[in-house]
Amino acid sequence: MAERTSVIVGGGLAGATAATTLRERGYDGRIVIVGAEAHDPYIRPPLSKEYLNGGDRDDVFVHPAQWYRDNDVDLVLETTVASIDPGAHEIVFEEGGRLAYERLLLATGAAPRRLTLPGSDLDGVHTLRTLDDSDALRAELSSGGRQVVIAGSGWIGLEVAAAARLYGNEVTVVGHGAVPLEHALGAELGSVFEQLHRDHGVSFRMKTAVAELGGSAGRVDAVTTDAGERLPADVVVVGIGASPNTGLAERAGLALGNGITTSASMETSAADVFAAGDVADPYLPAIGEHLRNEHWANAIAGGKVAAAAMLGENAEYDDIPYFYTDQYDLGMEYSGYAPLARGADIVYRGDRAAREFISFWVRDGRVVAGMNVNVWDVNEQVQRLIRSGVQVDRAQLADEDVPLDAL
Structure with a gap:
């Protein structure tokens, strides 16, 4: 077994955060990041938001290239790890050769789910997961004037819809649920986002699915739904979720659940x-x-905890799950535990019609999740309320005159 070598498989934000944390906490051994892509580690949210909307490419990277040289972090890019040998403490490269490790971090991410339908391999059919994906989609959308069909009414689908409309394209979203984001937020809040997009000219085909993609000369030109409707399509974007890349872990015999169990x-x-x-x-x-x-x-929280644990420190994941979205003139932050929020009562503070409000998911008298929509500088307070577990008065929770810190 090699001495003082930490290997990170996966060149995304989690792996880069772990490498950063190792160096910040004084680790002086060798650090190797093995990535399948050609790019230095980058951040994924801008790929469907700021960068897709025309933002600066440099802003997607976790660090400037010089950081890795200055901090003695070896980037091994465009390289695939074929297997792990936990007993020998080695990884095996697909191209041949082995690399020994003292500690190994698997940060292999997830892969987009794809349509397995007639025509799904035509040109003009896109998924959005990588920087190259975003580059390709940005090139398609930025000229405007195209017919864009989006399969999937989740976060990725709606963020791409917003970008496509801002570039001047016609957009139709095809989704399984009664309203967009129904699984994530419920029908009531999903309808807020649906109306936002309708106000910006997006058409919806809900309670339906893509059945077939048609094309000519190898390029997509239409989408047929399972209701039999034919939608013209110059560009199709598939946003139907992602599956964790657990192949390495499975072949190595690691315990799996909804991903790699840790x-x-x-x-x-x-x-x-x-x-x-x-x-x-x-x-x-x-x-x-x-x-x-x-x-x-x-990715940030898990990368930090993993790095601390790799150093032998006592560390536990205790961050409250958080994400954000930007669509047109709507910005949103969500904090909370999705399993606890399902079926919980929702209490609103603010004006939903004006799309300026906070929603709180309340279970057994305590707040388990919160979402602030176009209301800013409250996320820390929302997280403190979730973490405290205090019993809340719903009337006060809804009252804008009652400071959140007073609850």
Whole structure:
């Protein structure tokens, strides 16, 4: 076994955060990040938001390239790890060769789910997960004047819809639920986002699904729904979720759940092997169960905890899950535990019609999640309220004149 070598498989935010934390906490051994892509580690949320909307490419990267040289972090890019040998403490490269590790972090992320339908391999059909994906989609959308069909009415689908409309394209969203984001937020709040998009000219086909994609000369030109409707389409974007990249872990015999099962310290079932980011399914002491999520804050929190644990420190994942979205003139932050929010009562503070409000999910008298829409500088207060577990008075929770810190 090599001495003082930490290997990170996965070149995303979780892996880069772990490498940063290792150096900040004084680790002086070798750090190697192995990434399948050609790019330095980057942040994914801008790919469907700021960068897709025309933002600066440099802003998507976790660090400038010089940081890795200055901090003696070796980037091994465009390289695939074929297998892990936990007993020998080695990874095996697909191209041949092995690399020994003292500690190993799996930050292999997730892969977009794809349509397996006639025509799904035509040109003009896109998923959005990587920087290259965002580049390709940005090139398609930025000229405007195109017919865009989006399969999926979740966060990615709606963020792409907003970008496509801002570029001047016609957009139709096809979704399974009664309203967009129904699974994530419920029908009542999902309808807020649906109306936002309708106000900006987006058409919806809900309670339906894509059945077939048609094309000519190898390029998509239409989408047929399972209701038999044919929608003209110059561009199709598939946003139907993602699946954790657990292949390496599975072949190595690691315990799996909804991802790679870890302790609250991000430790897997194999000695000296950790997992973080979209692929990890960590135990959260705050709710007494495992919870995987795919948001950037999770990559940062999990990467920090994993690095501390790799150094032998006592560390547990105790961050409240958090994510945000920007669509047109609406900005939103959400904090909370999705399993506890399902079926909970919702209390509103503010004006939903004006899209300036806070929604609180209340279960057994305490706030388990909160979402602030176009209301700013309150997220820390919302998180403190969730973490406190205090019994709340619903009338006061809804009253804008009662400071959140007073609850």
